[in-house]
Amino acid sequence: MSDDDGAAAGGLPARVAVTAAAAGLLARLRRQHGELMFHQSGGCCDGSSPMCYPDGDFLLGDADVHLGDLELKDEPLTEPGATGETFTVPVWMSRAQFEYWSHTHLTIDVVPGRGSGFSVEAPEGVRFLIRSRLFTDDELATLTAVR
Amino acid sequence: MTVYAAPGQPGAIAEYRARYDHWIGGEYVPPANGQYFENPSPVTGQTFTEVARGTAADIERALDAAEGAATAWGKTTVTERANILNKIADRMEANLEKIAVAESWENGKPVRETLAADIPLAIDHFRYFAGAIRAQEGSISEIDEDTIAYHFHEPLGVVGQIIPWNFPILMATWKLAPALAAGNAVVLKPAEQTPASILFLLDIVGDLLPPGVLNVVNGFGVEAGKPLASSPRIRKIAFTGETTTGRLIMQYASQNIIPVTLELGGKSPNIFFSDVADQRDDYYDKALEGFTMFALNQGEVCTCPSRALIQADIYDQFLGDALERTKAVTQGNPLDTDTMIGAQASNDQLEKILSYIDIGKAEGAKVLTGGQRAELDGDLAGGYYVTPTVFEGKNSMRIFQEEIFGPVVSVTEFADFDDAMKIANDTLYGLGAGVWSRQGATAYRAGRTIEAGRVWTNCYHAYPAAAAFGGYKGSGVGRENHKMMLDHYQQTKNLLVSYSGQKLGFF
Numbered sequence: 199m200s201d202d203d204g205a206a207a208g209g210l211p212a213r214v215a216v217t218a219a220a221a222g223l224l225a226r227l228r229r230q231h232g233e234l235m236f237h238q239s240g241g242c243c244d245g246s247s248p249m250c251y252p253d254g255d256f257l258l259g260d261a262d263v264h265l266g267d268l269e270l271k272d273e274p275l276t277e278p279g280a281t282g283e284t285f286t287v288p289v290w291m292s293r294a295q296f297e298y299w300s301h302t303h304l305t306i307d308v309v310p311g312r313g314s315g316f317s318v319e320a321p322e323g324v325r326f327l328i329r330s331r332l333f334t335d336d337e338l339a340t341l342t343a344v345r
Numbered sequence: 346m347t348v349y350a351a352p353g354q355p356g357a358i359a360e361y362r363a364r365y366d367h368w369i370g371g372e373y374v375p376p377a378n379g380q381y382f383e384n385p386s387p388v389t390g391q392t393f394t395e396v397a398r399g400t401a402a403d404i405e406r407a408l409d410a411a412e413g414a415a416t417a418w419g420k421t422t423v424t425e426r427a428n429i430l431n432k433i434a435d436r437m438e439a440n441l442e443k444i445a446v447a448e449s450w451e452n453g454k455p456v457r458e459t460l461a462a463d464i465p466l467a468i469d470h471f472r473y474f475a476g477a478i479r480a481q482e483g484s485i486s487e488i489d490e491d492t493i494a495y496h497f498h499e500p501l502g503v504v505g506q507i508i509p510w511n512f513p514i515l516m517a518t519w520k521l522a523p524a525l526a527a528g529n530a531v532v533l534k535p536a537e538q539t540p541a542s543i544l545f546l547l548d549i550v551g552d553l554l555p556p557g558v559l560n561v562v563n564g565f566g567v568e569a570g571k572p573l574a575s576s577p578r579i580r581k582i583a584f585t586g587e588t589t590t591g592r593l594i595m596q597y598a599s600q601n602i603i604p605v606t607l608e609l610g611g612k613s614p615n616i617f618f619s620d621v622a623d624q625r626d627d628y629y630d631k632a633l634e635g636f637t638m639f640a641l642n643q644g645e646v647c648t649c650p651s652r653a654l655i656q657a658d659i660y661d662q663f664l665g666d667a668l669e670r671t672k673a674v675t676q677g678n679p680l681d682t683d684t685m686i687g688a689q690a691s692n693d694q695l696e697k698i699l700s701y702i703d704i705g706k707a708e709g710a711k712v713l714t715g716g717q718r719a720e721l722d723g724d725l726a727g728g729y730y731v732t733p734t735v736f737e738g739k740n741s742m743r744i745f746q747e748e749i750f751g752p753v754v755s756v757t758e759f760a761d762f763d764d765a766m767k768i769a770n771d772t773l774y775g776l777g778a779g780v781w782s783r784q785g786a787t788a789y790r791a792g793r794t795i796e797a798g799r800v801w802t803n804c805y806h807a808y809p810a811a812a813a814f815g816g817y818k819g820s821g822v823g824r825e826n827h828k829m830m831l832d833h834y835q836q837t838k839n840l841l842v843s844y845s846g847q848k849l850g851f852f
Contacts, residue, residue: 237589240773241819242610242647243509243536245587245748246697256589257596292588294773294819298746302704311693314510314536315590316566321382321398325693330704330743 211337213265213303214289220308220326223319224250224287225272229279231318236306237262238291238299238328239315248289248306248326249317256290263296265289265304301338302330349446349456349680351386353393359447361394365544367403367563370410371556377402382565384541387453387688388679390727396540399564401572407532407560408578411503414557415530419500426526427475433550434471437464440549446680447545448514452538453688453729454642455679466808467518470826473810477828478526491845497838500528501580504834505573507566507594508543509585510536510690511645511750515808517543519825520583525558527834532560532579534570538691566590577601581834584608585647588819606823606833608647608815610748611776614769615639615650615805616759616791618782622659631803632781636667638805639754640674640686640733645694647820648777650805652745653756654765660758667735668714674733676719686752688728695729698751701744702734710738710755740768748774762787766794775817779805798824 216224228234233253239245249256268287272280289306291299306326313325333341350356364381366373376397383392397403418426437444445459454463486494506520513535524531535543540563547561562569574582575597584594585608598605621632639650655663679687689695695718702716715734720726733752736744745755759765769778775797782788782803792800798815801807808814813827823833 239587239589240610240747241587241591242608242748242750243511243586244590245610245750246701247587247693249589251593256593295588298741298743298773302743309693309696311691311696312537313691313693314538314566314570315586316571316593318567320537321565321568325696327693327696327700329700330707332707 210340211303211333213341214268215303215305216268216270217305217307220306221268221270222274223308223322223324224268224270225280226277227318228272228285233285234287234318236287236289238265238289238295238304240292240295244313244315246328247313247315247317248328249315250319250326251316252318253288258290261293262290263293265291268306300341301333303333303337305329347682348678351388351680352447352450357446359443359450359545361447361541361545363394365394365396365541365563367397367399367407368544368547368551368559368561369403369407370413370560371551371554374406376400377406382537384451386450387690387729388450389724390692390729393450394541396563399534399562399569403562403564404532404569404572404576407562408503408576410557410560411530411532412578414555415500415502418530418555418558419502419528421528423478423481426528427479429553430471430475430522430526432553434468434475436550436553437468437471437546441465441468444514444546444549448542449679449687451542452510452513453679453690455684455687457682457684458642460682463512463515466810467515470515470518470522470810474522474526477831481828481831488841491843493842493844495840495842497840498527498831499836499838501834501836502529503579504529504531504581504583505576505579506531506533507570507574507582507584507586508533508535510538511642511647513539513542514546516585521559523830524834525554527831529834530558532562532573534562534564534573537563537565574598575600579603581605591821604833606825607821608776608823608825609819609821610647611774611797611816611820612652612746612748612772613648613650613777613779613797614652614654614772614795615779616654616765616769616781617656617659617663618765618784618787619656619659620783620787621781622663623783628783633667633670635779635781635805636754637670637674640671640752641806643686643689643731644752645690645750646806647748648799648806649748649750650777650779651749651754652740653754654759654768655756656765657758657760664713664756671714671733671735676730676732677721678725686733688730689751690729692729694750695731698731698749698753701747701749701751701753705736705738705742705744705755708738708742708744710736710742710744713737713756715752740771746772762791766791770796773819776815776820777801
């Protein structure tokens with residue numbers, strides 16, 4: 199698992215990252231479905247899974263917070279249809295849930311499996327999964343200041 | 346002790362078909378695009394059947410069948426419908442053992458639970474709604490001597506239902522029994538982790554319903570669930586699952602202006618007051634079992650008592666006894682009647698639980714027992730097993746706030762009644778809770794203070810028909826398991842009738 203913790207724009211620590219495997223899957227899914235978005239779920243069954251939708255399918259509002267954008271590239275070029283262009287996948291979470299998650303950095307990974315819900319990767323026999331780590335005290339101080 | 350032979354093995358009492366099509370219009374119909382997906386048993390990780398991979402075209406076909414059947418079904422007498430539900434129950438009872446083994450194999454849960462709980466509860470549920478619809482009456486209001494308001498119950502028509510994988514047959518029954526009793530036709534989409542149990546059941550009872558009244562389309566959420574939930578042809582959608590999909594379903598329902606019922610999970614507190622430990626008697630023993638209920642169904646229950654709150658003065662001693670009880674949980678082949686905890690339902694579920702064990706440790710919670718994947722031998726080596734896990738920590742930690750949906754309980758202590766209520770209600774959810782006290786007044790006050798739809802008091806994880814079940818806060822909308830669910834599947838028709846021969850005098 200490559201945990202890309204690269205700083206977000208402005209030098210602040212990023213809240214979200216993505217593994218190489220998940221980035222590759224996102225590039226393939228984008229060729230099928232167009233631009234994508236994530237909304238982090240909660241609750242039962244497949245709760246706590248990041249749900250991936252065609253961008254705009256899930257209506258966002260004041261009840262949501264924008265955790266950050268995954269900056270990705272449509273590669274490898276050896277795959278059919280890959281263009282090498284850069285693209286962005288925004289990651290969202292409900293504001294209420296964020297209150298309990300804000301002290302952790304999230305990495306979107308992918309594992310074999312069969313999630314339910316309407317997330318677009320399920321037919322591929324894989325499931326996006328969140329891996330978490332605690333922010334360091336230094337990171338938290340900066341993140342808290344910008345909230 | 347009995348060990349049932351697995352479906353596909355010599356001596357098995359339950360056999361799955363090698364392939365399942367959609368159940369539409371009272372018969373099996375191949376998927377429009379010809380595709381199927383593999384269905385593995387979590388017991389071994391090996392595929393045991395393949396299932397039609399539905400798309401919008403299959404949903405449309407199921408809606409055609411449902412629309413074709415809805416009008417006639419809605420006009421049957423309540424006696425006819427109740428009789429059919431009772432026949433379904435009788436047929437299930439005659440085949441209980443077979444259905445229990447089949448469901449255990451697909452879901453991974455211990456067969457002792459499907460034999461004693463899942464399937465008997467489903468049978469009783471059909472009987473309950475058969476009785477409820479017979480006893481339901483409309484009402485009249487006498488507006489004045491010559492003016493009467495009559496209120497009739499009418500079915501909604503065609504409804505959509507999306508079922509979770511944790512109790513594939515019981516959760517389908519919770520939704521089907523009231524919908525069918527009320528006279529609706531149904532298009533049902535099972536979970537993709539457990540698509541076959543309901544079809545195994547329909548092979549036993551499917552002939553009892555008129556063709557088209559119940560239609561089952563399998564497939565993935567984005568390919569089959571979404572076209573169902575967003576269809577302008579359904580008059581209601583019911584869903585059990587998680588919050589993001591719940592919001593998406595409400596969003597689709599808002600576009601079609603139809604009602605929804607949602608059951609979205611919880612993070613249920615299980616509260617043990619000091620007097621629980623006043624004596625070492627049967628009640629104390631029952632309370633320890635109540636603590637250990639977090640392992641029921643591998644923790645894959647929306648109301649899993651996944652937060653245990655223990656009063657400080659009995660904390661060490663009660664928790665010590667509870668750990669002993671937890672360590673005595675027997676894990677193994679779900680088809681062995683001695684097995685108390687089986688396999689998690691899918692690989693991604695296993696991975697998610699392990700990721701939560703990681704974050705729990707990272708946040709400084711202490712693993713008191715368990716905390717890892719259970720490696721079983723032989724055929725079970727490829728299955729998805731987790732050792733029952735007890736964490737000790739604080740309510741602000743993520744393992745106290747998120748539904749892990751695994752056999753993991755997070756334990757903390759509280760000082761007094763007010764502290765217990767504060768911790769219990771410090772959650773986004775409000776589906777279930779447990780309260781344990783020998784003092785009726787303490788238990789009553791706690792039950793009324795906790796913001797949750799179901800407060801088990803000196804018991805846990807009982808799901809009898811006639812006890813309303815549903816959530817406060819982020820846990821959803823609606824109450825299942827009770828006759829009030831009929832209202833969620835019915836329209837109210839009001840005839841406002843004047844028997845007066847005199848004009849009003851306005852014009």
